[in-house]
Amino acid sequence: MNSLRRVLVSPSFNSPVRFTSTTTDGSPKPKTGILMLNMGGPRNSEEVKQFLTNLFADRDIIRLPVQNKLGPWIANRRTPSIIEKYNEIGGGSPIYDWTSKQGALMCAKLDQLCPESAPHKAYVGFRYAKPTTEEALEQIEEDGVEHVVAFSQYPQYSCTTSGSSMKAIYRYFQQNYPLKTPGPTGDGVTWSVIDRWPTHPLLIKTFAQNIMKELDTFPEHIRSQVVLLFSAHSVPQYVMNRGDPYPAEMGATVQLVMQELGWCNPYRLVWQSKVGPLPWLEPGTENTIKAMVKKGQKNLMLIPIAFVNDHIETLHELDIEYAQDLGKEVGAERIGRCAAPNCDPTFIDCLADLVSTHLKSGETVKPQMLMTCPMCTEESCKDAKMWWSKATGYLEKQQKVASSA
Amino acid sequence: MNSLRRVLVSPSFNSPVRFTSTTTDGSPKPKTGILMLNMGGPRNSEEVKQFLTNLFADRDIIRLPVQNKLGPWIANRRTPSIIEKYNEIGGGSPIYDWTSKQGALMCAKLDQLCPESAPHKAYVGFRYAKPTTEEALEQIEEDGVEHVVAFSQYPQYSCTTSGSSMKAIYRYFQQNYPLKTPGPTGDGVTWSVIDRWPTHPLLIKTFAQNIMKELDTFPEHIRSQVVLLFSAHSVPQYVMNRGDPYPAEMGATVQLVMQELGWCNPYRLVWQSKVGPLPWLEPGTENTIKAMVKKGQKNLMLIPIAFVNDHIETLHELDIEYAQDLGKEVGAERIGRCAAPNCDPTFIDCLADLVSTHLKSGETVKPQMLMTCPMCTEESCKDAKMWWSKATGYLEKQQKVASSA
Numbered sequence: 093m094n095s096l097r098r099v100l101v102s103p104s105f106n107s108p109v110r111f112t113s114t115t116t117d118g119s120p121k122p123k124t125g126i127l128m129l130n131m132g133g134p135r136n137s138e139e140v141k142q143f144l145t146n147l148f149a150d151r152d153i154i155r156l157p158v159q160n161k162l163g164p165w166i167a168n169r170r171t172p173s174i175i176e177k178y179n180e181i182g183g184g185s186p187i188y189d190w191t192s193k194q195g196a197l198m199c200a201k202l203d204q205l206c207p208e209s210a211p212h213k214a215y216v217g218f219r220y221a222k223p224t225t226e227e228a229l230e231q232i233e234e235d236g237v238e239h240v241v242a243f244s245q246y247p248q249y250s251c252t253t254s255g256s257s258m259k260a261i262y263r264y265f266q267q268n269y270p271l272k273t274p275g276p277t278g279d280g281v282t283w284s285v286i287d288r289w290p291t292h293p294l295l296i297k298t299f300a301q302n303i304m305k306e307l308d309t310f311p312e313h314i315r316s317q318v319v320l321l322f323s324a325h326s327v328p329q330y331v332m333n334r335g336d337p338y339p340a341e342m343g344a345t346v347q348l349v350m351q352e353l354g355w356c357n358p359y360r361l362v363w364q365s366k367v368g369p370l371p372w373l374e375p376g377t378e379n380t381i382k383a384m385v386k387k388g389q390k391n392l393m394l395i396p397i398a399f400v401n402d403h404i405e406t407l408h409e410l411d412i413e414y415a416q417d418l419g420k421e422v423g424a425e426r427i428g429r430c431a432a433p434n435c436d437p438t439f440i441d442c443l444a445d446l447v448s449t450h451l452k453s454g455e456t457v458k459p460q461m462l463m464t465c466p467m468c469t470e471e472s473c474k475d476a477k478m479w480w481s482k483a484t485g486y487l488e489k490q491q492k493v494a495s496s497a
Numbered sequence: 498m499n500s501l502r503r504v505l506v507s508p509s510f511n512s513p514v515r516f517t518s519t520t521t522d523g524s525p526k527p528k529t530g531i532l533m534l535n536m537g538g539p540r541n542s543e544e545v546k547q548f549l550t551n552l553f554a555d556r557d558i559i560r561l562p563v564q565n566k567l568g569p570w571i572a573n574r575r576t577p578s579i580i581e582k583y584n585e586i587g588g589g590s591p592i593y594d595w596t597s598k599q600g601a602l603m604c605a606k607l608d609q610l611c612p613e614s615a616p617h618k619a620y621v622g623f624r625y626a627k628p629t630t631e632e633a634l635e636q637i638e639e640d641g642v643e644h645v646v647a648f649s650q651y652p653q654y655s656c657t658t659s660g661s662s663m664k665a666i667y668r669y670f671q672q673n674y675p676l677k678t679p680g681p682t683g684d685g686v687t688w689s690v691i692d693r694w695p696t697h698p699l700l701i702k703t704f705a706q707n708i709m710k711e712l713d714t715f716p717e718h719i720r721s722q723v724v725l726l727f728s729a730h731s732v733p734q735y736v737m738n739r740g741d742p743y744p745a746e747m748g749a750t751v752q753l754v755m756q757e758l759g760w761c762n763p764y765r766l767v768w769q770s771k772v773g774p775l776p777w778l779e780p781g782t783e784n785t786i787k788a789m790v791k792k793g794q795k796n797l798m799l800i801p802i803a804f805v806n807d808h809i810e811t812l813h814e815l816d817i818e819y820a821q822d823l824g825k826e827v828g829a830e831r832i833g834r835c836a837a838p839n840c841d842p843t844f845i846d847c848l849a850d851l852v853s854t855h856l857k858s859g860e861t862v863k864p865q866m867l868m869t870c871p872m873c874t875e876e877s878c879k880d881a882k883m884w885w886s887k888a889t890g891y892l893e894k895q896q897k898v899a900s901s902a
Binding site for chain 1: 695696716717718719721722724737738739740742744745746747748749751752753755756760761762763764765766767779780784785788789792794863864865867868869870871872895898899901902
């Protein structure tokens with residue numbers, strides 16, 4: 093559990109934060125836990141292999157034949173080249189540091205905004221890296237939290253990302269407490285979910301401000317011609333074809349950011365990080381850069397619209413592989429990169445507003461999260477969603493409405 | 498030009514409207530023309546063949562080998578079955594009536610909102626039916642309009658729809674005035690463009706209100722479980738892969754409508770009207786209905802999110818083929834259908850607000866419309882966009898900025 097304690101005491105964290113929510117230093121016991129869910133990343137070279145092994149074992153994000161054999165084999169084979177990439181960006185992923193800082197800053201705000209649910213404590217729950225979702229859940233139990241908010245740190249929902257984290261929580265409870273579901277009729281600990289927030293005004297404002305800042309670094313006479321490339325992590329076409337909401341929600345974020353900017357520049361939504369031979373969402377970021385420069389659009393800006401923290405896909409793929417190496421190769425004048433939200437004060441306000449509005453409204457879960465994709469045939473998706481509809485008290489409410497008819 | 502006159506004097510139109518903008522009845526000469534662009538539809542059986550012939554000739558929407566031979570052949574072969582469908586919905590498409598009514602109501606509001614650009618006159622310019630875009634442009638010339646707003650009636654932009662209309666305008670001028678471009682440095686008639694409005698608050702409100710009204714027709718105890726299926730016209734996957742903005746903008750409209758509704762029900766964006774053997778956007782509306790009902794979701798609502806008027810795709814495909822016939826076949830309890838905006842007062846306010854805000858801001862064109870899709874290799878797209886950048890005065894402005902650097 094040591095890794096979890098570090099959530100609130102990040103060594104590189106300089107801003108003053110009130111650690112009202114830790115339990116070991118004499119501060120009050122947390123009443124409300126905010127479980128910040130994300131895929132995570134290896135903090136150092138030693139963690140790369142385990143991270144990749146976990147990633148390639150997750151059938152929600154990658155499907156392989158004989159996955160339990162082929163997954164570890166691929167992970168093993170890729171480890172050296174991925175370690176090399178992490179070495180080029182300082183040795184590890186900063187996602188843990190950023191998430192823990194965001195959580196601490198958010199909780200400090202929440203304690204002021206929502207005294208009725210205070211003290212609040214943030215728990216980092218990563219899908220493929222330490223601290224894992226399971227470790228976070230153990231710590232939440234140990235702390236005796238009364239209410240838990242499962243808070244996806246992906247603004248746009250995909251079954252391959254947020255959905256995978258929601259399933260990890262379901263599986264933890266299934267394995268450890270197969271006979272009881274948390275929630276109002278269960279063990280007394282109540283659960284609620286913030287599963288998506290692609291249109292939150294402060295998320296939009298954060299990106300718009302960061303784009304304006306980056307635009308200002310281009311010479312004035314070409315500023316209005318810079319093409320804004322909103323680059324999101326791609327996903328396989330088959331995921332989309334079964335009805336995954338991810339591309340639609342990404343489109344929403346992009347449109348609203350452009351609206352906030354007064355549609356000042358040309359732009360496109362493009363997709364990065366495709367792997368393997370199957371068709372994924374197109375057009376790809378790399379091919380788009382090549383095509384745009386060939387057409388004479390030599391000033392571009394890359395905007396990482398799908399993640400709220402810097403990670404290898406921004407610091408290495410966007411900054412080194414595309415902005416630097418590819419830009420030089422194809423003869424771009426300049427490829428800028430918009431900052432990720434990280435600990436931008438507007439973004440911290442966004443996180444705090446999302447959770448405080450959620451807590452005050454008494455919302456437990458949006459019906460959208462409880463419905464499987466139209467073409468989904470995965471039993472585990474159906475089971476996970478049924479579990480969540482019980483854990484959040486949604487099913488019970490529905491049954492009451494039905495029986496009163 | 499008789500067809501154009503009918504734009505403002507629709508026989509089935511009962512609301513009182515001030516026809517301030519016609520020129521033949523003694524009312525003042527229009528100062529500002531609002532060219533309402535859409536694909537159109539045949540008003541009666543006689544127009545079906547020509548409509549289909551025009552549609553299958555447009556390489557922006559359909560690509561066929563030896564298109565000038567195969568297009569008319571397909572159009573001819575399809576005519577009888579399409580006539581039959583139109584007969585089932587009253588003999589023809591109501592899109593002309595709706596668009597002309599919307600235009601008249603909008604202009605009445607504009608004359609009040611924007612006295613400085615009054616009188617305003619709406620012109621209907623259809624891509625495949627009468628009155629055609631070319632006929633509308635002739636009438637605009639004849640009327641001696643000073644400023645023209647090219648106003649796409651598709652809220653979400655696709656090169657296959659709005660883009661095709663913009664290209665038709667470019668082609669009309671190229672063919673008739675190959676040596677001059679309209680605009681500030683041309684013939685004195687100025688042009689501006691409203692090319693997309695997927696996030697306009699009053700568009701969102703119109704859909705949200707209509708959804709609420711339709712939800713109210715479901716029994717209370719199942720109301721919150723009705724699955725909202727936002728059904729948009731599909732497009733071929735290759736169109737998306739070259740970077741067409743359509744699916745992203747559709748996603749934006751859907752998210753904002755759900756936000757306005759407080760995320761009250763589960764929902765999905767699905768795609769209708771696929772033709773031919775190539776892959777198109779998925780999941781399809783028909784297959785989604787089948788899958789949802791099979792999973793036990795027996796109450797559904799279809800929401801035509803991509804068009805602002807009723808037409809064959811709502812009145813026949815959604816209402817008859819899916820809600821009625823398919824619903825019965827698969828054992829749905831009830832498949833409702835949300836009303837199209839048509840002449841809903843909130844929607845008329847939306848149209849008037851879009852144009853008045855546009856006129857008052859002095860906006861001419863959004864840079865987005867002037868950029869070709871990243872993977873587009875079509876010379877005609879490049880040429881059309883260059884023409885628009887001249888016609889709207891955008892190019893001249895850019896050149897001034899560049900030369901002052």
